[in-house]
Amino acid sequence: MRFARPETLYDVPTHYCSGCGHGITHRLVAQAIDDLGVRERVIATAPVGCAVLMYDYFNCDVIECAHGRSPAAATGLKRCLPDRIVFTYQGDGDLAAIGTAETIHAANRGENITVVFINNAIYGMTGGQMAPTTMIDQVTTTTPHGRDARLQGPPIRVCELLSSLDGVAYLERVAVSTPRDVIQAGRAIKKAFQYQLDGKGFSLVEVLSMCPTDWKLPPVKAAEFVNEKMKRVFPLGVYKDKG
Amino acid sequence: MNDSETRIVIAGFGGQGVVLTGNVIARAAMIDGRNVTLMVSYGAEMRGGTANATVVLSDGPIASPYVETPDVAIVLNRPSLDRFEPVMAPNGHVIVNRSLIDRDVEREDLTVTSVEATSIAHELGNVRATNMVAMGAFAGATKLVGAEALAEAVRLAFQEKSAKLVELNTRALHAGLDAVTS
Amino acid sequence: MKTGTEKLFMKGNEVMSEAAIRAGCRFFAGYPITPQNEVPEYMSHRMPEAGGIFVQAESELAAINMLFGASATGARCMTSSSSPGISLKQEGISYIAGAELPCVIANMQRGGPGLGNIRASQGDYFQATKGGGHGDYHLIVLAPSTCQELWTLTMNAFDYADRFRNPVMILGDGILGQMAEPVEPTPYEPVCELPDKDWILDGCKGREPRVIRSLYLRPAEALAEHNRHLHAKYDRIRHALPRAEEIAVDDARLVVSAYGMTARIAGGAVHEARRRGMKVGLIRPITVWPFPEEPFLRAAEHARQFLVCEMSEGQMIEDVRLACQYRRPVAFYGQGGGWYPTPEKIFERIAVLYEECR
Ligand SMILES: Cc1ncc(C[n+]2csc(CCOP(=O)(O)OP(=O)(O)O)c2C)c(N)n1
Ligand code: SF4
Numbered sequence: 001m002r003f004a005r006p007e008t009l010y011d012v013p014t015h016y017c018s019g020c021g022h023g024i025t026h027r028l029v030a031q032a033i034d035d036l037g038v039r040e041r042v043i044a045t046a047p048v049g050c051a052v053l054m055y056d057y058f059n060c061d062v063i064e065c066a067h068g069r070s071p072a073a074a075t076g077l078k079r080c081l082p083d084r085i086v087f088t089y090q091g092d093g094d095l096a097a098i099g100t101a102e103t104i105h106a107a108n109r110g111e112n113i114t115v116v117f118i119n120n121a122i123y124g125m126t127g128g129q130m131a132p133t134t135m136i137d138q139v140t141t142t143t144p145h146g147r148d149a150r151l152q153g154p155p156i157r158v159c160e161l162l163s164s165l166d167g168v169a170y171l172e173r174v175a176v177s178t179p180r181d182v183i184q185a186g187r188a189i190k191k192a193f194q195y196q197l198d199g200k201g202f203s204l205v206e207v208l209s210m211c212p213t214d215w216k217l218p219p220v221k222a223a224e225f226v227n228e229k230m231k232r233v234f235p236l237g238v239y240k241d242k243g
Numbered sequence: 244m245n246d247s248e249t250r251i252v253i254a255g256f257g258g259q260g261v262v263l264t265g266n267v268i269a270r271a272a273m274i275d276g277r278n279v280t281l282m283v284s285y286g287a288e289m290r291g292g293t294a295n296a297t298v299v300l301s302d303g304p305i306a307s308p309y310v311e312t313p314d315v316a317i318v319l320n321r322p323s324l325d326r327f328e329p330v331m332a333p334n335g336h337v338i339v340n341r342s343l344i345d346r347d348v349e350r351e352d353l354t355v356t357s358v359e360a361t362s363i364a365h366e367l368g369n370v371r372a373t374n375m376v377a378m379g380a381f382a383g384a385t386k387l388v389g390a391e392a393l394a395e396a397v398r399l400a401f402q403e404k405s406a407k408l409v410e411l412n413t414r415a416l417h418a419g420l421d422a423v424t425s
Numbered sequence: 426m427k428t429g430t431e432k433l434f435m436k437g438n439e440v441m442s443e444a445a446i447r448a449g450c451r452f453f454a455g456y457p458i459t460p461q462n463e464v465p466e467y468m469s470h471r472m473p474e475a476g477g478i479f480v481q482a483e484s485e486l487a488a489i490n491m492l493f494g495a496s497a498t499g500a501r502c503m504t505s506s507s508s509p510g511i512s513l514k515q516e517g518i519s520y521i522a523g524a525e526l527p528c529v530i531a532n533m534q535r536g537g538p539g540l541g542n543i544r545a546s547q548g549d550y551f552q553a554t555k556g557g558g559h560g561d562y563h564l565i566v567l568a569p570s571t572c573q574e575l576w577t578l579t580m581n582a583f584d585y586a587d588r589f590r591n592p593v594m595i596l597g598d599g600i601l602g603q604m605a606e607p608v609e610p611t612p613y614e615p616v617c618e619l620p621d622k623d624w625i626l627d628g629c630k631g632r633e634p635r636v637i638r639s640l641y642l643r644p645a646e647a648l649a650e651h652n653r654h655l656h657a658k659y660d661r662i663r664h665a666l667p668r669a670e671e672i673a674v675d676d677a678r679l680v681v682s683a684y685g686m687t688a689r690i691a692g693g694a695v696h697e698a699r700r701r702g703m704k705v706g707l708i709r710p711i712t713v714w715p716f717p718e719e720p721f722l723r724a725a726e727h728a729r730q731f732l733v734c735e736m737s738e739g740q741m742i743e744d745v746r747l748a749c750q751y752r753r754p755v756a757f758y759g760q761g762g763g764w765y766p767t768p769e770k771i772f773e774r775i776a777v778l779y780e781e782c783r
Binding site: 052068100126127132142152 | 456457458459462465466469470481483484485509539540
């Protein structure tokens with residue numbers, strides 16, 4: 001692992017809480033862009049969620065989209081400028097609740113874009129409500145007695161869901177809760193961008209990520225939560241690879 | 244605007260019980276039969292910096308729950324003092340948690356009540372009662388809410404949690420009152 | 426937390442939620458958005474306790490369409506959001522208005538346009554009162570200015586919705602949603618006669634099948650006929666519902682007007698003006714659609730000038746100008762984007778204008 005700040009990130013403090021997975025993932029995305037030498041060709045979409053301010057951190061062009069609409073906006077960007085590198089960065093509410101339709105259809109059209117999907121099983125920005133990826137029995141501010149499959153359904157597994165779509169080139173689920181996971185996550189993200197460069201189609205990397213604040217856990221426990229609870233419900237690995 | 248209106252800010256780190264303190268003061272004012280509003284900082288305002296609650300007390304109708312220039316500030320940490328000192332109303336009153344604030348109040352028009360709130364709470368057995376000590380000092384120094392009403396509001400706030408918490412926070416309230424009145 | 430008095434002490438968002446439940450609301454669907462998150466959060470535990478249904482929808486668009494279905498069964502139902510989410514509901518609101526389904530929609534407005542910010546605002550007045558979605562329809566729009574009034578108007582909203590088979594919007598803002606003040610929890614009593622819901626869909630056993638729709642293709646004039654029917658209803662609403670509070674207007678030379686949170690703040694400034702012997706009054710529309718025109722026309726007889734205050738760049742001012750039929754100049758004080766007025770600032774403005782009115 002390299003510790004120098006990637007050129008694709010500005011040298012500024014972020015607003016993320018300590019132990020949050022967004023900061024780590026930002027670094028991995030920026031590193032991948034640096035490694036591929038494409039910073040000046042990148043256009044990113046910022047989500048509505050805790051990463052809404054990513055335009056303050058990423059040293060590249062960024063468009064701030066409506067909640068959940070990034071894949072549609074990215075479609076517009078990429079279709080008009082096919083030789084630019086377009087990626088969306090979205091939370092679970094943004095991607096798998098309000099933006100489900102945009103996600104599925106961008107994937108199904110095989111849009112040649114890269115999606116970095118942060119799954120922290122909760123709505124961070126709005127203060128800890130249920131997300132589509134919230135796990136059974138997980139307590140949130142809108143599931144005070146824990147998520148109940150009979151009332152709220154089971155958590156949505158995005159990689160599994162998208163794996164049946166022919167337009168999808170690459171899907172992998174990774175985590176950022178251990179040093180080893182971080183290394184693998186970096187590889188996956190870089191590969192996803194490489195697929196876009198090669199014109200292979202839609203690529204998505206799902207990152208299991210910590211939200212100590214809304215899980216109401218100290219950072220160390222939050223990483224354990226990913227390792228012990230989330231990885232069981234959301235197994236890591238490659239879900240699709242067109243090669 | 245209206246003469247009987249007092250605008251109070253309680254500020255500290257998130258986790259110092261600022262919201263709870265605002266709630267207790269507001270409920271005590273209700274028990275005293277006064278008009279009261281409470282507003283708590285929300286959303287992105289809470290991230291990173293200080294959390295704050297604003298209470299407006301009045302005998303007449305309250306025009307705005309939103310406070311730009313507080314008459315009274317209970318500041319539990321240094322960033323809160325830095326933020327609110329410059330915007331205090333002329334001749335306002337600041338209750339300072341001396342344990343965590345290593346500088347003096349600079350404005351000469353302000354009345355200052357210093358209390359070692361965190362140290363006192365520590366002696367009582369739990370630093371989390373810092374807010375209640377500071378609230379006691381506020382009540383003792385400003386007389387804006389009655390001590391009995393506050394004790395009742397503390398009881399109501401903690402009774403559903405545990406008798407121990409009622410006891411601890413009541414002692415903290417009284418320790419704060421004593422610290423400024425003895 | 427108990428209060429030690431008979432009164433409730435909760436945030437406006439929670440006051441509204443509890444009032445809805447007391448008024449018989451048994452279906453709530455919503456999606457998180459600041460500054461109204463306390464509504465779905467409160468409903469998530471209170472609704473099941475009250476035997477009702479809470480659904481966290483996947484989006485505001487889904488939430489409003491859940492109401493489309495719930496209302497069709499005759500249930501009292503509600504959704505709430507804040508500005509960006511209300512925009513997303515507009516398609517559904519248009520269908521609901523077209524199909525004449527009663528429901529309650531709360532908007533705790535925040536700064537816009539777009540994602541804007543999360544501070545309180547009144548930038549959605551046009552959207553709320555002039556249509557919002559497509560087609561020629563109206564919502565009934567109520568604008569509470571205190572938590573107590575929020576309690577009462579929430580209850581009234583369900584009655585108006587049922588009486589007129591029309592969606593009703595509670596137009597609040599981030600301050601009203603976030604502030605707490607003592608509320609007397611008055612019991613629910615219907616404010617008007619409530620017609621039988623003889624149009625609901627519950628299975629056609631023992632009756633002719635019914636259809637709820639907003640599509641009118643045939644004969645060619647069917648949609649025009651439907652629109653006439655809707656507008657006859659809006660005329661009845663215009664006749665029955667306009668409400669405003671008037672404070673010290675009778676002899677006023679300068680009449681201030683504002684709604685919701687701004688009206689409450691302006692009230693402080695008007696009070697101060699009176700204390701200093703200035704003849705200043707306040708007209709506070711409680712329904713912003715239908716707009717209470719009559720008090721303005723009356724005030725235009727003696728007032729030299731009006732002053733409209735809003736947490737926007739000026740929207741209700743257009744209705745005030747129309748209501749007083751351009752007989753007097755209408756000045757504006759306000760700002761958009763999450764700016765808050767204070768009684769002091771409004772008073773300064775009053776003092777300047779009052780000089781001109783002498
Ligand atoms: C149309 C609309 N609805 C709701 C919101 C409020 N909102 C902001 S972020 C968010 C969800 C955040 O959760 P997630 O996407 O999981 O990202 P995280 O904050 O956890 O990173 C919501 C509901 C909004 N801004 N716009
Ligand atoms: S609330 Fe959660 S997701 Fe948001 S910055 Fe904090 S830890 Fe990260």
